[in-house]
Amino acid sequence: MPDTREKIALVTGAASGIGRATALRLIEDGWAGIALVDRDAALLDGTAAEVEALGGKALKIVADLNDLVRVSGLVGEAVAGLGRIDTVVNCAAIARPAIAVVDYDTDKFVQDLNVNLTAGFVVAREAARAMIAAKRPGAIVFIASINAQGAGVGSVGYCASKAGVVALMKVLAAELGEHGIRVNAVSPGPTDTPRSVGRVGEKVMEKLRKRFDGAALRRLAEAREIADAVVYLSSDRSSYVSGHDLVVDGGLMASVYVAAKPE
Template sequence: MSSQATYPDLRGKVALVTGAGAGIGKAAALALGQAGCNVAVAEINEASGLQTTSEINNAGGKALFVLTDVSKSASIKALVEKVVAEYGKLDIAVNNAALSPDYGTIADLNEDTWERLIGVNLSGVAFSLKWELRQMQAQNTGGTIINMASATSIKAEKNLPAYSTAKHGVVGLTRVAALENGEHKIRVNALAPGAVSTELTINTLATMGFSEEEYSPRVGLFGRFARPAEIAQSVLWLASDASAYMTGSVMTVDSGLTIV
């Protein structure tokens, strides 16, 4: 099952990752640190954000923690300002922060849950794009942005109304941002993981009444959950010049989940 981790040479690049205190965001931040980037760890949970930051620094990388709430546009503005004050520029952004899915039908929609999830999982990506794109446009040196979508961006799923709708919206935002920024040489792509072994997955399965082990055989074509580090490898690829001709795309990394 294991794949060898590889790291492109991203020395001299500045990256920010939202939701970098846990799961996929943490794995992406660690991988970007390994690849030589200066990394801004943007997280609403101070303890976990500081933990990721010290893991990158202890591994010989360079990281900075910025307490961030992606659902607040002013918080993202302050994040980008802090990154530029500290590292002088922004080259790579990974818009990853999200809340765990709601669970229930549209007929039973809870309005408060809807507002909260859309606020973080969709508006959070829009606000992040706004301030990241302004900075990258002003620099005039291009850039690459990776929005964390999901298999539920592509395939409708019952009982995840706000989550699945927000993830469809992330693909829409990705395409619009790519269209508007080709002339600035800023690439914007979405990454759509299948089921990944993280806190978010454990929470979702618990609401459905399953453990991770019980659910594994139903996951994609390999009967297992992805490891966050496997998804981080795709983040690195989208962040690097290996994907230089790619923008406005949705890249699935889902062991075939969306083709069955």
């Protein structure tokens, strides 16, 4: 296992779902501590307690990523509290119940872009500045989505922002590589998280947990499975991987359209 005993990560959206799972998996992988960012203070307390129970340091930072002024100070706060930043995982996102394009108001669309795309850019930029100033290599990982590569009906803001995340990741990878900073993304398929429940409802999720025919593996992902991909891209095991969008979708995008079964 790579030596991660002194490494520190900043994880946004850390109170639940993929963000929480990522924070815990990083500590299990040997990381020293996590700056945990989320707007839900109560849930963040729970993640921090779990991190500490695993032997890691936890710094709780309560912040709404729609407040871009607040976002600009997150990396500085993390460095002040934990001494350094070696990786950033931009996980926080808004995923609304389905809304038709003709009913999607501008305020919602702008908020989607702020939280899902612009906040991630600001955090990544500030992290890169800190890493360059410290003359240390690092890793930046974005949680994108398979919706970045295709239409998600009723999700115009989410899809547009996640497509932007993939493009942003590639630009950052191209520019920051000379400083030893690797930048990648993970694009999950449908995953069993509180965010998914909020989008489709508990009754639908109960059915999908039993069987999900959209994926070749016929099931939803677990948050921990997405987190494993993030941990890989954060660690030295992926030391020559940069500018890559790692799709973790159980074979969903490998599906082939069949017009009709042969008789």
